[in-house]
Amino acid sequence: MEPIIQIKNVTKTFIGKDNQVEALKGISLDINKGDIYGIIGMSGAGKSTLVRCLNYLEKPTTGTVVVEDQDLSTLTEAELRKVRTGIAMIFQHFNLLMQRSVLDNVCFPMEIVGVKKQAARKRAMELLEIVGLKEKADAYPSQLSGGQKQRVAIARALANTPKILLCDEATSALDPTTTKEILKLLQDINKQYGITIVIITHEMAVVQEICSHVAIIDAGELAEHGTVEEVFSRPQSQAARKLVFMVDPKAKEMSGKRCIRIVFTENSSFEPVIANMVLECKAPVNILLADTKDIGGIAHGQMILQLPEDEMAANKMIHYLQERKLEVEELKDYVG
Numbered sequence: 001m002e003p004i005i006q007i008k009n010v011t012k013t014f015i016g017k018d019n020q021v022e023a024l025k026g027i028s029l030d031i032n033k034g035d036i037y038g039i040i041g042m043s044g045a046g047k048s049t050l051v052r053c054l055n056y057l058e059k060p061t062t063g064t065v066v067v068e069d070q071d072l073s074t075l076t077e078a079e080l081r082k083v084r085t086g087i088a089m090i091f092q093h094f095n096l097l098m099q100r101s102v103l104d105n106v107c108f109p110m111e112i113v114g115v116k117k118q119a120a121r122k123r124a125m126e127l128l129e130i131v132g133l134k135e136k137a138d139a140y141p142s143q144l145s146g147g148q149k150q151r152v153a154i155a156r157a158l159a160n161t162p163k164i165l166l167c168d169e170a171t172s173a174l175d176p177t178t179t180k181e182i183l184k185l186l187q188d189i190n191k192q193y194g195i196t197i198v199i200i201t202h203e204m205a206v207v208q209e210i211c212s213h214v215a216i217i218d219a220g221e222l223a224e225h226g227t228v229e230e231v232f233s234r235p236q237s238q239a240a241r242k243l244v245f246m247v248d249p250k251a252k253e254m255s256g257k258r259c260i261r262i263v264f265t266e267n268s269s270f271e272p273v274i275a276n277m278v279l280e281c282k283a284p285v286n287i288l289l290a291d292t293k294d295i296g297g298i299a300h301g302q303m304i305l306q307l308p309e310d311e312m313a314a315n316k317m318i319h320y321l322q323e324r325k326l327e328v329e330e331l332k333d334y335v336g
């Protein structure tokens with residue numbers, strides 16, 4: 001696979017009057033052509049700074065960003081503007097021009113690069129059709145719902161046929177149903193036009209819904225990266241585990257107890273395994289978390305069990321599961 005974006009040892013330090021913030025502390029990451037790449041992390045982790053470094057809206061303090069084999073640090077302002085035409089961006093609050101109609105919003109980036117008015121309007125109508133908003137061409141942003149506004153923003157982002165689309169918390173202001181619709185639209189655009197999409201989010205569900213790859217940023221560092229399947233089914237770092245398990249309110253209760261996590265990599269029912277194990281080992285277990293997810297079309301499941309106090313029974317259970325070729329991992333304070 002060919003990388004379209006290469007981030008190499010990028011650091012970014014903001015220097016204030018009497019303090020400095022190391023927002024990025026040496027991030028290296030390759031994003032391949034056609035990926036839908038999720039960048040996820042807690043608030044303040046450095047996600048927005050990282051994504052702004054990708055188009056040099058923010059210049060890294062050290063390190064390099066290479067987009068389509070061009071090292072951005074070597075480009076003149078004019079060359080950078082050209083590269084930026086190929087990297088579109090959408091935002092949490094849509095950033096539409098309120099005084100302009102939907103159609104004129106979509107025409108705007110084409111006007112800037114000198115596309116003739118008639119050609120721009122024609123293309124804008126085509127784009128509005130793609131995002132399903134043709135009938136709203138003459139409406140104004142204030143007359144649209146959040147989801148519709150984001151559709152206009154997507155149409156506008158596509159106007160100059162970008163190769164890369166950066167989405168900074170693009171669904172964070174939307175309700176769950178609208179979020180799904182917008183994510184589906186992004187997925188269609190990725191498939192149909194081969195546009196590489198980078199999604200910044202703090203929501204695991206967004207990554208799970210459409211991303212092929214994910215990078216987890218924690219306090220300015222890259223905690224983990226890989227395919228969504230790899231990272232979500234076997235999170236290695238504390239930061240990844242926090243994000244993956246954050247959704248479960250019970251997760252907090254688990255720390256400090258002897259717990260194991262079992263990972264199922266095929267679409268199988270867990271009950272018989274656990275029930276049989278309990279029968280065989282003659283001790284009960286507490287199922288703290290049982291959950292299956294559709295990750296990249298493959299059903300994955302995981303279960304977190306609290307083992308019995310009795311050491312022998314507990315060890316017997318681990319042995320029982322391992323014999324059945326299930327991955328068993330002992331969890332120690334993993335929610336932090």
Ligand SMILES: Nc1ncnc2c1ncn2[C@@H]1O[C@H](COP(=O)(O)OP(=O)(O)OP(=O)(O)O)[C@@H](O)[C@H]1O
Nearest residue numbers: 014021023041042043044045046047048049050202
């Ligand atoms: N222009 C700036 N000047 C000074 N500090 C900044 C600037 N931009 C970001 N920071 C700091 O850098 C760190 C990372 O911020 P960033 O916005 O990249 O995080 P984030 O992961 O996108 O967070 P959120 O999800 O809350 O938007 C934070 O501590 C932030 O305060």
